[in-house]
Every structure is written in structure tokens, then in C-alpha cells.
Amino acid sequence: MSTAVSVRELRKRYGALEAVRGVSFEVARGEVFGLLGPNGAGKTTTVEVLEGYRRRDGGEVEVLGFDPGRGGSAFRERIGVVLQHSELPAGLTVREVHRMFAGYYRRPRDVDEVIELVGLTEKSGARVKTLSGGQKRRLDLGVALVADPELVFLDEPTTGFDPSARRTAWELVRALRELGKTILLTTHYLDEAQQLADRVAVIREGRIVLAGTPAELIGGTPHVEIRYREHGREVVVETNEPTRVLAELAGRAVAEGRELLGLEVRRPTLEDVYLDLVDGEPGEATS
């Protein structure tokens, strides 16, 4: 039982639009798995099939040993859900909302403990409508955690956050991982996937175009870029043998007694790889 989520050839269409076109991946227990892709790539649809909100049109899906569409209450006891857009009752206080949700589960976690975990202790008596956007998102997470779930779905947990709120949210996800939770998160922010996920699948137009650890995704493109300026023009050399190329360039420059202006040696970031993938020719993958 080391697999939390297993998806094989998942398909889902809305009328004429085929939102998910044969997606396969597995999430191990205790792992943070990131579904990364631009808006409209099929991330939310995929996750909502796994959460039991949508029926799939094809493929096999198993979440914690359940078929999410038929798992019922027993399945929902064990998952925590943070939706992309959802509000919580504005007139209740932070603690009341946690109590409300705790009441839906057989073995909830201690409410005050959860509130502390998500950093809302000082706000526990405050009405939901008085919270900031970041605090509301933490409330969403807290409400998902009162269930003490094994698996937590986070659908774009930091969209619209300012940088410091995002940092805080990242710390929270890391804290959850320390607690041994399995986390499936979707994001269109690369740095988020890179920072948080043990493994990442890049999804585009309903298909997974690349999957692996963040390091593997970058490692998949072996070349290194060397940039410098010569006669006022920028020169870019892409190479698989950066040591040799750099030694030659440097040797020549030293021999001629000049400086390699603006010298820079860089490996492509996940961002470069990602942008290459999502900006590439659409529809070249075969179904």
C-alpha cells in the first residue's frame, strides 16, 4: 500500500471539449506531487475526478484504494480538499468554521491544534468576513485538515497571493509533508512546483508532456548556456561540454589580453524547460 493515487489513461470531456486526454501518473504515500500547467490545461478537472466531484469518461483511477466516484463517506473521511474557488460562511468565526467541519468527521483533529497549525490562533475569534485573502486561504487549508486526512488536495493554493503570503503557504505545505500527509497540488507557478513537489508532472492540453523530479526535468536538457559580449554584441554558446568550451574561450581571451565581458555560465532553470514545453507547437503529441 505505498501508492496513494493511481491514474491510468484518464479521460474527461465537456461537450466538444476534451479537457483530459489520457493522463497517467502515480502518487506515492507521503509524497508531494505537483501537477503543473498553464490555465485550462486540465489540472483542475483531473483533480476533481480524483476528489470524486466529476465522473470520468475513461481510464482507471484509484485513490487510497477507492474509486473516488463511488467511495462515499468512507472515502471522504480520509481526504482533505482545498478547492480553487470556494468561500466559507462569512458570519462564523474561524473557530466556529473549524468546529462546523470537524463535526462532519468521525475522528477529527483537535480544532485549536489545527488553527495553530495554519497560523490563525490570533484570529480564531474573528469572523471569516474580516480575514484577508491569505488568511482565508489558510482557513481553507485548516478546514481541510480538521479531518486529519491522509491525502490533501490543494488546487492552486497560492494563486493571487503576494510573495510573503506565498512563502507562508509554502511553509505550511512543508509542515504537512513533515506530518506524513500525501499532497497532490496543482499550480501554474513553476517556482512553487520546484519548491514544494517531490515529483512534478507538466500537463498541457489535457496531456502530461513531462514528468519527474524537478532535478530530472532540468537534467533532461543537458546543455549549458555560456554568454558573453564581444565587440558590443552578445554571444550565446549552447554546449554539452561547458568545461572545454569555456577553457578555449578563456584561453583565447587571455592570450589576446582582453576580458570576456558579461561572462555568464548557466544551466537552464525549470522555467526554461517549462516555457519551452508549454509554448511549443500545440497538438504535436499523438493520442
Next chain:
Amino acid sequence: MRLFWHELRMQQLLFWRNRESAIFVFVFPPMLYLLLGAVYNGTIDGFPAADVLLVGLLGYGCANTAFAGLAITLVIRRENGILKRLRGTPLPGTTYLSAMLVSTLVVFLLQMALTLLLGLALYGAQGPENWTGLVPVVLLGVAAFAGLGFGAVSLIRSAEGSSAVANLVLLPMAFLSGSFGPTRNYPDVLQAIADVLPLTYFIEILKDVYLRGEAFWSDPGSIAIVAAWGLGGLLVAWRRFGWEPRER
């Protein structure tokens, strides 16, 4: 059952905590009674005006609470994603909706008590001739108008429009059905419309029991019409009700 009681408590907390709904749903009908009661006096159709108006406003209050209040609340909760969020928990949908129904009943019972108290204390109302007969009347009314409310939720698309749509249906219906005073002198066309509305028959049943002291089942035709409207609403809900936001 544990889940039901928990959810009923939450529904009550949510209702009273939301000042707008508490005022609109709970305070508005008794307030109208205060106003109308100050205008009419003497007798209407041989009954004390205070009691006739009370019956009319109990009818309006029942439709306002169980139909409009419930529909508006549910549409708002659906559109802002609370219903969807709840579907991600082990709480069964039927438990949620039945807790909401019972919570609505609780609100209406309190409202009825308040209205009666106002009538007895301020306008010299006589009170119901048949107290025990009121119990099934109230249960029928809340169930039927809630059925219509669930149907309306399924047809209303946006949270912004929900209050307008619900009241666009409710207020003319209440006016035509005699909630705010006798309809004897209304034009035939309006009376003909009133003859198909559920509130007309619900008020008729209330009059039988409250004013004439008759038994609840003394007018089975009216009971059947009110129940049929409620079932019609439920049928629409059964086919069209959704937990997820329509406009997103």
C-alpha cells in the same frame, strides 16, 4: 443522526448570525403584521380583523421563510462554493438538506409565536380556534413551500439575482392570495390567477383551522393542491438541483 443534529445546530447558527437573512426572513412578516394591524380594525368577513390579518401574514411568513428565504440562502451558498465544499466532506447531501428543512421549520415556528404574541397583546386577536390543528397545517406549509424553494434553487442561476427572483414570485403571490387583506374586490382576472396559487389554498386551510376551528383535513382539496405544488417543486429539484456554482 449525530450528523443531522450537528448540521441542524450549524444551520441555526448560520441563520441567526446572518443579520440580513434574520431580518428579512424572521422580522419582516411580523413587522408587516404590526403595520397592517394598525390600519385595519373591526371585523372582516365576520371575524376579528386582527385574526384575519394574522392568518394572512402567517401564510406569507411561511412562504417567505420556507420558499424565498430557503431558496435565496441555498443559491448563495451554491454560488460561492460552500455547497461544493460540503460535498467534499462525509456529510450526506440528504442530511444537509433535511437539516436545512428542519431549521426552516424552527425559524417559522418562532416567527409564528412572535406574530401571535403581537396579535394577542396589541390588536386584541382571539387566537386560534383549533390549536392542535395548527400543527399539521404548519408542517404541510413548511414542507410544501420548501419543496417549491428547492425547485426554485435549481432554476435560479445567480446569487445576485436570487433575492429579486424569489420576491418577484413571492410578493405578487402573497398579494393575490390575500396575505395582506381580503381579495373580494379584486378584478376577476386577478382572482382567477389567485385560484391556482398554492398560497391561496394554504391560507384557506389556515382560515379553516385558525378562524373556524375546523379540523385540519376538513378541506382535502386545498391540502391536495398545496401538496401538489410542493411535490412539483421537489420534482424540478430532483431533476435539476446541483451542488456546484452555475456561474463560473
